[in-house]
Amino acid sequence: MPWTFTTDLAAYRAAAGAAVAAQPASNTLLLSVADALERRGLHTFGPDAPFFGWWTGTDGAVSGALLCTPPHPLQLGTLPREAVSALAGALASEPLLAGLPGINARRADADLLAAAWGRRTRVVEELRLYRLAERVAPRPSPAGGARVARADDLPLLVGWMEAFHTELGIPAGASEALVRDRIPYGGFVLWEDDDVPVSMASFSRPIASTSRVGPVYTPAGLRGRGYAAGVTHAAGGAAHAAGASEVILFTDLANPTSNGLYLRLGYAPLEDRARIEAA
Secondary structure: OOOOEEEOOOHHHHHHHHHHHHHOOOOHHHHHHHHHHHHHHHOOOOOOEEEEEEEEEEOHHHHHHHHOOOOOOOOEEOOOOOHHHHHHHHHHOHHHHHOOOOOOEEEHHHHHHHOOOOEOOOOOOOOEEEEEOOOOOOOOOOOOEEEEEOHHHHHHHHHHHHHHHHHHHHHHOEEEEEEHHHHOOEEEEEEEEEEEEEEEEEEEOOOOOOOEEEEEEEHHHHHOOOOHHHHHHHHHHHHHOOOEEEEHHHHHEOOOOHHHHHOOOOOOEEEEEEEEEEE
């Protein structure tokens, strides 16, 4: 069977690293998660050991990969159709895939795996991946301006990260570690109005010349004033300045406001994804 599964991060990166990096936009989460595990330790995202997999085609070349950091869903990158079909069969036979909390994949791949999983499933989130095609400043421009966050902004950023995660129902235990990791390369941008921070946007460390914007957060009482548009636009420029030639982001398709905003800021759709879990 051409799927190889392992808990060995070094083996995964040696075997699949080049193939994953060859399609950095679609494989953005595989790249950033593996990088974080290597730099910050295997338990960065939870107490259980992560595992990895890669697909080897009939030509002997690796052409796709996956990873999982329990309790988070299995994360699939770009895969050939035959790899997805083979993975569907492995769901019932591969020990590392037993007890998956969910699957995050391109929409067509998620549908195929849901049908083959052997359990009732439901779609819990539908996502769209966007690429920044042309930076377009928001009109009208919101009051205030942007600045790169500093180390002394740590308490504010951690508090806002916790609030963001709470709103989305995401476990927030790693918020401070993520903030500390991103501040040194300028990975948090604040929007200030009258020198008071009113919104934030973050972006991932550039890998394979690609950086992913997110999260973007404005406290509830400050929304509707254009701050999120201003700080998202600024974050795209900061990501370019940090070394990214491609800037991408995910949005929840259930939120028409954010999808409309990113289109106005110059983002173009790349692909749709779905997160499924057992019903």
